[in-house]
Amino acid sequence: MVDPRFVGHLHALRLALTDPRFPAAAVPGALTAQPEARPALTRALTASDAAPARTEAAETDTAPADTAVATACAAPALSPAEEGLPDALARALGAEGVAVHRPELGSLVAAVPADAEARHAARAAVTAVDDEAVRLRSAVKAHDGFFTTFFISPYSRYIARWCARRGLTPNQVTTASLLTALLAAGCAATGERGGYVAAGVLLLVSFVLDCTDGQLARYSLQYSTMGAWLDATFDRAKEYAFYAGLALGAARDGDDVWALALGAMVLMSCRHVVDFSFNEANHDAQANTSPTAALSDRLNTVGWTVWARRMIILPIGERWAMIAVLTAVTTPRIVFYALLIGCAFGACYTTAGRVLRSVTRKARRTDRAAQALADLADSGPLAELVARTGRRPALRPLLRAPVLWAAAGTALLLAAALAEPFGSTLTVVAALLYALLAGCAVARPLKGALDWLLPPLFRAAEYTTVLVLAAKADAPGALPAAFGLVAAVAYHHYDTVYRIRGGTGAPPAWLVRTIGGHEGRTLLVTLLAALLASRGDDFTLALTALAVAVALVVLVESIRFWVSSGAPAVHDEGETA
Numbered sequence: 001m002v003d004p005r006f007v008g009h010l011h012a013l014r015l016a017l018t019d020p021r022f023p024a025a026a027v028p029g030a031l032t033a034q035p036e037a038r039p040a041l042t043r044a045l046t047a048s049d050a051a052p053a054r055t056e057a058a059e060t061d062t063a064p065a066d067t068a069v070a071t072a073c074a075a076p077a078l079s080p081a082e083e084g085l086p087d088a089l090a091r092a093l094g095a096e097g098v099a100v101h102r103p104e105l106g107s108l109v110a111a112v113p114a115d116a117e118a119r120h121a122a123r124a125a126v127t128a129v130d131d132e133a134v135r136l137r138s139a140v141k142a143h144d145g146f147f148t149t150f151f152i153s154p155y156s157r158y159i160a161r162w163c164a165r166r167g168l169t170p171n172q173v174t175t176a177s178l179l180t181a182l183l184a185a186g187c188a189a190t191g192e193r194g195g196y197v198a199a200g201v202l203l204l205v206s207f208v209l210d211c212t213d214g215q216l217a218r219y220s221l222q223y224s225t226m227g228a229w230l231d232a233t234f235d236r237a238k239e240y241a242f243y244a245g246l247a248l249g250a251a252r253d254g255d256d257v258w259a260l261a262l263g264a265m266v267l268m269s270c271r272h273v274v275d276f277s278f279n280e281a282n283h284d285a286q287a288n289t290s291p292t293a294a295l296s297d298r299l300n301t302v303g304w305t306v307w308a309r310r311m312i313i314l315p316i317g318e319r320w321a322m323i324a325v326l327t328a329v330t331t332p333r334i335v336f337y338a339l340l341i342g343c344a345f346g347a348c349y350t351t352a353g354r355v356l357r358s359v360t361r362k363a364r365r366t367d368r369a370a371q372a373l374a375d376l377a378d379s380g381p382l383a384e385l386v387a388r389t390g391r392r393p394a395l396r397p398l399l400r401a402p403v404l405w406a407a408a409g410t411a412l413l414l415a416a417a418l419a420e421p422f423g424s425t426l427t428v429v430a431a432l433l434y435a436l437l438a439g440c441a442v443a444r445p446l447k448g449a450l451d452w453l454l455p456p457l458f459r460a461a462e463y464t465t466v467l468v469l470a471a472k473a474d475a476p477g478a479l480p481a482a483f484g485l486v487a488a489v490a491y492h493h494y495d496t497v498y499r500i501r502g503g504t505g506a507p508p509a510w511l512v513r514t515i516g517g518h519e520g521r522t523l524l525v526t527l528l529a530a531l532l533a534s535r536g537d538d539f540t541l542a543l544t545a546l547a548v549a550v551a552l553v554v555l556v557e558s559i560r561f562w563v564s565s566g567a568p569a570v571h572d573e574g575e576t577a
Contacts, residue, residue, distance in 0.1 A: 003029040003084035007122040008110035009131040015103040016110070018221045022101035024093050029112040031086035037098045044092035084112050108134055136161060139219035146307045148317035152211050159208070160215035170217040174230045177209035181238035185245030188327060191252030199245065200328035206238060207320045229562035232498040233491065235316065240265050240487055242323070243336075247480070250332035258479035259471045260336035262486060266463040267340060269490045271347040273376070274456045276497045278354045280372040281452035282363060313346035351456075358449045365447035373446040375496060375506030376455040379438065380517015386439020402441040403450045403457075409437030410461040413522070417465050422472035423533025431526040434461060435519035459493065462518045466543075469529045473539050481543035488551035489521065495558045504566065511557050515550050 002013070006029035016027040023037040033041045094100050109126045113119035139160055140153045163173060184202035187195040213231065217223060247261040311318055322342065326335045379387065390399050399405065416430030441454055463486050470482035492515065496506050506512075516524060524546070532538040561567055 001031045001086045001089070003086050003112050005084065005112050005119075006030060006110070007113055007119060007126065009108045009126055009129065009134075011131050011135045012105055012108045012110040014221055015105070015108075019101070019103070019223060021223050022099065024090070024098050025101040025103065026086065026090035027103065027105060027110040029084055029086055029110060031090045031093075031100075033093070037093060040093050040096040040098050041089065044089050044096065047092070087112070106134060106138070135219060139215040141214065141218075145315035145317040146311050147321050148211060148315075151321075152208055152317065153215070156208055156211045157215050157219070159212045160219050163212065163216050164220045168216070170213045170220075170222050170227050171224070171230055173209055173213040173216055174227070174234055177206045177213060178234045178238055180209060181206040182241055185241045188242065188245035188332070189248035189252075191249040195249065197328045199242075200324035200326075203242060203320060203324040203327070207317065207324075210235065210238075226562060229498070229558070229567070233494060236269075236490070236494055239268070239320075240490075244480075244483060246327065246332040246335060247483075253331075255331070255333055256479075257333050257336055258483060259467065260333065260340065262467050262470070262479060262483045264336055264339050264343070265483065265486060265490070266460075266467055267343050267347065269463060269486075269493070270456055270459050271343060271350070273459050273493065273497075274347065274351050274354065274453075277373060277376055277452040277455045278358075280376065280500060281365060281369050281446075284366050284369060313350055314342045319343070354452075355450065358452070361449075363449075365451075367445070370445040370447050370451075372500050373452055373454060374442060375500060376493075377438075377442055377446075377458055378455070378493065378496065378512060378518045379442050380515075380520035381513055382435040382523070383439035383442060383517055383519045386436050387443040390440055390443030399440050399443045402444060402446060402448060403453050405437050405441040406454045406457045409434040409441070410457045412437070413461050414464055414468075417468040417526075422469065422474070423530050425530055427469075428523070428526045428530050431465070431519075431523040435523055438519045458518045462489070462522045465522050466525055469525060470543065473529065473533075475537050475540045477537070477540040478543060481540050481547060485525075485543055485547035485550065488547050488554065489515075491558075492550070492554040495554065499561070502567070504561075507554075507557060507561070511553065514553055521546075521550075 002017075006013075008027070008029070012027055013030055016025050016030045017032045019025055020034065022034070024031065024033045024041075026032070090100050107129045108131070109122060109129065111118075111122045111125075113122050136157055139157050140149075144153065180202055184199045184206060187202060188199035189195070213227075217227060243261040243264055247258045250257045314322070319339070319342070322338060323335060326338055377383075413430050413434040416424070416427045420427045438458065446452075446454060466482045466486055470478040492507070492511075499506060515521065525543070528539060528542045528546075532542060
């Protein structure tokens with residue numbers, strides 16, 4: 001709905017009228033309402049004495065490309081003294097509790113002039129600003145890593161515009177990026193120097209396309225449910241597939257680095273869940289300030305510190321550039337050593353900062369944040385049974401520090417897995433105690449200052465246990481099978497994150513129960529190790545079967561959800577890490 005007196009840039013109308021991510025969006029003189037906001041819109045129209053008989057949508061996408069001033073035709077204009085209908089309805093929707101998104105226009109113009117002089121001034125302001133230049137500049141993500149900002153985005157934005165003018169979609173570019181990365185992994189798997197060089201080059205090309213798909217989505221405002229799913233999952237699929245390719249290539253040269261490849265995947269997944277958990281715990285917290293956050297804000301005013309702090313955590317651009325260069329000129333073992341050292345430092349740096357912020361701020365966690373952390377914990381039937389028992393009034397005082405219960409269970413499990421021989425029954429006992437302590441940890445609402453650490457601790461416990469047991473197993477192929485199992489479970493955990501981010505909640509409870517929850521899978525793997533310790537390749541076969549079963553269940557449900565009408569129409573801006 002556009003006021004007939006509207007004067008402004010075409011891209012200002014695009015921003016207001018073509019973005020499906022919000023229930024309602026508005027700029028001065030223009031309003032759009034998605035289906036969930038239309039009941040409130042109907043009530044507002046009914047209550048409005050100035051409601052016109054009909055309105056027409058602005059056809060922003062069919063306007064000529066060189067249009068400098070967008071003037072939309074709608075209902076008969078109100079008198080200059082009256083408030084325009086779109087603005088009045090936007091205000092009424094806000095009063096009804098509808099979140100009306102108002103995009104940042106920057107230098108773009110969107111105005112409803114009250115008289116001829118104001119109209120002339122608005123048209124002059126439109127002419128003074130290059131609509132296309134602003135559109136191209138805004139296609140680039142505002143906060144990104146040093147490598148991406150200075151070595152990729154200066155030209156990838158033009159690739160995005162080239163794609164848009166030829167009708168290519170972000171999903172097609174995302175798929176091209178995935179295929180390129182898989183080709184890079186295949187080249188690395190050859191184990192030859194020429195293959196490593198080609199793999200490094202193709203990995204960089206894949207990253208350029210990975211930046212291009214998001215810039216194309218922002219340039220053309222093509223946000224979609226499928227795009228959110230693809231963008232959220234393909235980055236990890238590409239990186240982990242490349243790890244597997246490097247491990248296969250090293251094996252051809254007689255060097256077994258599968259433990260390093262799996263260790264890198266475990267470290268990256270745990271590092272990401274630290275980011276996800278902290279953000280979910282604090283994004284809507286009240287009084288969300290701390291001296292550490294204030295210091296960080298002050299440092300952000302000093303230009304070089306911003307880039308230094310982004311680079312030292314080895315975000316995706318720097319990480320992929322490092323992997324590509326080292327793959328081309330060194331060996332897979334050196335690649336993984338550098339990756340593990342760099343990512344471990346980045347993980348320690350970011351986690352320490354988040355812990356300091358948490359203990360120095362006096363934020364009050366919301367019920368939504370507590371539920372998000374409970375969903376990210378991925379508790380299965382065993383933990384839920386213990387949690388229900390722990391919710392009894394007599395036991396509640398004993399369970400006031402969830403993070404201590406989770407840390408104790410994780411430490412006990414990992415100590416047993418590392419110290420005991422493969423197949424030891426003590427490891428099984430430790431896994432059972434871990435399940436009990438994990439249930440104690442989630443018995444109370446997760447509203448404590450450090451309760452966001454529970455999901456990372458559970459991920460570290462499960463993934464590392466699988467890694468250690470596979471490394472200790474005297475069974476050929478155990479580590480590659482464990483790599484597949486952790487990849488399948490990690491996909492489930494990433495899928496959970498993006499469902500929560502989209503506002504649709506965690507995967508259905510039946511899915512979590514079917515795949516056992518983190519404590520159930522951990523206990524099952526330790527049982528398989530104990531039962532199959534002396535049966536040759538059977539442990540490898542069991543891990544492979546478990547990986548295939550988990551992958552099938554979570555992939556089928558994930559695909560069903562993300563292609564359904566209930567999936568959120570969001571575009572993930574991505575994590576710098």
